[in-house]
Amino acid sequence: MTTPDGRRPTIASIAARAGVSIGAVSYALNGRPGVSSETRQRIIDIANDLGWRPSVAARSMVGSRAHSVGLILARPADTLGVEPFFMRFIAGLERELSARRIALLLQIVEDHAAAIEAMRLWWAERRVDGMVITDLWVKDERLPVLAELGLPAIAAGRVPGGGDLPSVSTDDEAAVSAAVDYLVALGHRRIARVAGLPVLNHTQLRIDAFRRAMRVHGLPARDIVTTDYTWGEGARATRTLLSRRTRPTAIIFDNDLMAVAAVNVAQEMGVAVPAELSIVAGDDSQLCALAHPALTALAWDIQAYGAHTARALLQRIDDGHAPSLREQAATLVVRGSTAAPVKAAR
Amino acid sequence: MTTPDGRRPTIASIAARAGVSIGAVSYALNGRPGVSSETRQRIIDIANDLGWRPSVAARSMVGSRAHSVGLILARPADTLGVEPFFMRFIAGLERELSARRIALLLQIVEDHAAAIEAMRLWWAERRVDGMVITDLWVKDERLPVLAELGLPAIAAGRVPGGGDLPSVSTDDEAAVSAAVDYLVALGHRRIARVAGLPVLNHTQLRIDAFRRAMRVHGLPARDIVTTDYTWGEGARATRTLLSRRTRPTAIIFDNDLMAVAAVNVAQEMGVAVPAELSIVAGDDSQLCALAHPALTALAWDIQAYGAHTARALLQRIDDGHAPSLREQAATLVVRGSTAAPVKAAR
DNA sequence: CTGAAAGCGCTTACAG
DNA sequence: CTGAAAGCGCTTACAG
Numbered sequence: 241m242t243t244p245d246g247r248r249p250t251i252a253s254i255a256a257r258a259g260v261s262i263g264a265v266s267y268a269l270n271g272r273p274g275v276s277s278e279t280r281q282r283i284i285d286i287a288n289d290l291g292w293r294p295s296v297a298a299r300s301m302v303g304s305r306a307h308s309v310g311l312i313l314a315r316p317a318d319t320l321g322v323e324p325f326f327m328r329f330i331a332g333l334e335r336e337l338s339a340r341r342i343a344l345l346l347q348i349v350e351d352h353a354a355a356i357e358a359m360r361l362w363w364a365e366r367r368v369d370g371m372v373i374t375d376l377w378v379k380d381e382r383l384p385v386l387a388e389l390g391l392p393a394i395a396a397g398r399v400p401g402g403g404d405l406p407s408v409s410t411d412d413e414a415a416v417s418a419a420v421d422y423l424v425a426l427g428h429r430r431i432a433r434v435a436g437l438p439v440l441n442h443t444q445l446r447i448d449a450f451r452r453a454m455r456v457h458g459l460p461a462r463d464i465v466t467t468d469y470t471w472g473e474g475a476r477a478t479r480t481l482l483s484r485r486t487r488p489t490a491i492i493f494d495n496d497l498m499a500v501a502a503v504n505v506a507q508e509m510g511v512a513v514p515a516e517l518s519i520v521a522g523d524d525s526q527l528c529a530l531a532h533p534a535l536t537a538l539a540w541d542i543q544a545y546g547a548h549t550a551r552a553l554l555q556r557i558d559d560g561h562a563p564s565l566r567e568q569a570a571t572l573v574v575r576g577s578t579a580a581p582v583k584a585a586r
Numbered sequence: 587m588t589t590p591d592g593r594r595p596t597i598a599s600i601a602a603r604a605g606v607s608i609g610a611v612s613y614a615l616n617g618r619p620g621v622s623s624e625t626r627q628r629i630i631d632i633a634n635d636l637g638w639r640p641s642v643a644a645r646s647m648v649g650s651r652a653h654s655v656g657l658i659l660a661r662p663a664d665t666l667g668v669e670p671f672f673m674r675f676i677a678g679l680e681r682e683l684s685a686r687r688i689a690l691l692l693q694i695v696e697d698h699a700a701a702i703e704a705m706r707l708w709w710a711e712r713r714v715d716g717m718v719i720t721d722l723w724v725k726d727e728r729l730p731v732l733a734e735l736g737l738p739a740i741a742a743g744r745v746p747g748g749g750d751l752p753s754v755s756t757d758d759e760a761a762v763s764a765a766v767d768y769l770v771a772l773g774h775r776r777i778a779r780v781a782g783l784p785v786l787n788h789t790q791l792r793i794d795a796f797r798r799a800m801r802v803h804g805l806p807a808r809d810i811v812t813t814d815y816t817w818g819e820g821a822r823a824t825r826t827l828l829s830r831r832t833r834p835t836a837i838i839f840d841n842d843l844m845a846v847a848a849v850n851v852a853q854e855m856g857v858a859v860p861a862e863l864s865i866v867a868g869d870d871s872q873l874c875a876l877a878h879p880a881l882t883a884l885a886w887d888i889q890a891y892g893a894h895t896a897r898a899l900l901q902r903i904d905d906g907h908a909p910s911l912r913e914q915a916a917t918l919v920v921r922g923s924t925a926a927p928v929k930a931a932r
Numbered sequence: 933c934t935g936a937a938a939g940c941g942c943t944t945a946c947a948g
Numbered sequence: 949c950t951g952a953a954a955g956c957g958c959t960t961a962c963a964g
Binding site for chain 3: 250
């Protein structure tokens with residue numbers, strides 16, 4: 241697969257073998273007119289034989305495209321690790337990217353300051369053609385930097401303040417309503433929400449959605465606790481809620497890890513699930529299906545979310561703009577962790 | 587930060603502003619002799635002012651280095667997601683890589699055939715200077731391809747058959763012994779092992795280590811079950827082991843997710859943890875510290891493992907070879923899931 | 933101490 | 949239908 245001298249083949253090696261100019265090789269390989277079909281076929285055969293692929297560096301220079309996009313995750317590694325979301329999202333991104341021969345550059349950093357520095361560097365070095373932005377904050381300092389640099393980007397999640405950044409977002413309103421409506425139909429009146437990081441925009445959007453969904457049923461939405469998505473804070477939030485004088489009969493969590501933690505806490509506190517406490521998980525991963533009892537969860541296609549985000553970003557890079565898309569709403573998958581409350585609250 | 591025409595600055599823009607040749611700019615910026623110190627400073631100031639960074643594509647062309655390394659994860663996305671290992675490992679890799687301004691290209695694929703195709707493509711396109719190879723199989727078809735291509739690589743984990751691929755590996759022998767010795771000291775005689783994927787080399791190495799550790803104490807190692815690391819198979823394996831006529835009083839798991847699943851299964855089957863069943867988890871993530879009861883686990887520094895792997899790979903790329911390294915052995919962190927068996931077995 | 937030039941591997945007008 | 953040449957943004961011998 242390598243040329244005799246041990247180096248990777250170039251169009252020059254192909255041209256030499258075929259006895260034509262390098263220009264002819266390029267035309268032949270790129271399907272452009274200007275070479276006879278026999279010559280073209282001969283060149284293609286030689287290229288395949290040599291295992292030749294165009295050097296990205298050379299293509300980048302001439303086309304001023306990096307043929308790569310970047311993703312920077314700005315959360316502590318320990319938190320990312322246990323969150324099944326990201327791997328599935330990344331798998332979805334790549335399904336779309338690798339089909340188009342675009343590489344994904346991944347960086348994991350501690351905070352937004354580091355993320356901004358990394359973005360600036362990647363852009364200045366022409367490493368990426370665009371960025372996927374996740375975990376948008378209510379006030380997100382990355383946004384003005386993207387604008388300043390003119391760095392094409394797409395947000396995975398709604399953009400605060402409706403900036404000019406196109407986004408692919410989830411229908412949180414519908415998802416949260418589905419969970420609340422179902423619990424209310426079961427007879428629950430006192431429903432709590434264990435939300436994610438308060439600085440995140442989607443945390444606030446979902447809290448708002450929760451409030452509205454409760455209001456539709458004439459119910460107050462007092463029991464809202466924010467967390468950092470970890471098992472620890474999920475457990476703590478559950479403990480807090482279950483220690484209140486009138487405790488909730490149902491809790492809706494913003495991810496699945498915390499919901500599993502809640503099952504453990506309930507058991508530890510002698511609260512039966514689902515008889516005395518119904519639990520709804522926010523994402524439907526392995527954990528939910530196999531916990532004990534299995535968890536009712538909001539299920540949505542995270543890989544598709546990733547794929548759509550990638551597609552939107554590529555469109556943005558190619559056309560200069562992209563429409564903001566809305567993903568299909570999550571659906572409620574009912575399992576063993578939800579039931580009618582044993583003693584109807586109030 | 588951009589030049590007046592809106593495009594990213596190049597050394598030509600800097601040269602124009604400074605009134606010198608582009609060669610002088612390059613010398614000044616690379617700290618090479620050939621420019622007066624005043625000129626050098628003026629050039630550096632302009633470069634900083636412009637936010638200039640050398641284009642990787644251009645540097646790649648001249649230096650024939652991609653300034654990137656690749657990581658291809660060949661597991662189903664759903665399995666990867668719940669496995670805290672990978673994010674921590676990647677975070678460790680990047681700690682080392684980004685300090686050296688090397689980018690990490692990540693790809694997630696379904697199987698080794700796809701991984702091989704992706705590796706070939708990356709190498710042919712000159713996208714990467716080297717690869718990190720994880721999850722080595724007992725018979726791993728990626729290895730001959732790396733050799734054929736002459737693609738510098740480093741294995742995270744021991745290499746089957748002691749091929750010429752350098753590796754950074756863990757001391758599985760010591761880790762497994764630590765767990766077995768501790769359980770035996772507590773009075774356990776019947777100890778089971780729930781291992782990972784049987785095709786993986788380290789699964790077999792750890793099983794061997796388990797057998798040897800048991801033999802040291804004159805104990806048989808009959809109860810060994812392999813799994814795919816998922817919650818589901820962890821639960822199933824636990825159920826199988828606990829259904830045997832003489833059931834084990836302790837189980838050592840190959841990751842933490844399965845250990846948490848085992849706690850649930852034990853509860854479901856009315857087996858008290860740790861009184862009737864001691865549980866040791868294979869990796870020490872959040873899940874272990876906060877499960878109920880908290881899990882005794884083999885703790886090791888996965889981020890350091892990633893960092894060392896990256897460093898070894900960079901050395902391999904630079905020097906053409908790298909020594910195989912051995913990580914510090916995992917240590918046993920004792921928590922609430924292990925205790926002396928209530929009724930001493932046998 | 934500084935400038936002009938070649939070259940890395942491609943693509944793409946531009947001549948023949 | 950084909951070849952010779954310029955250019956992408958750098959680095960690095962090589963002259964002055």
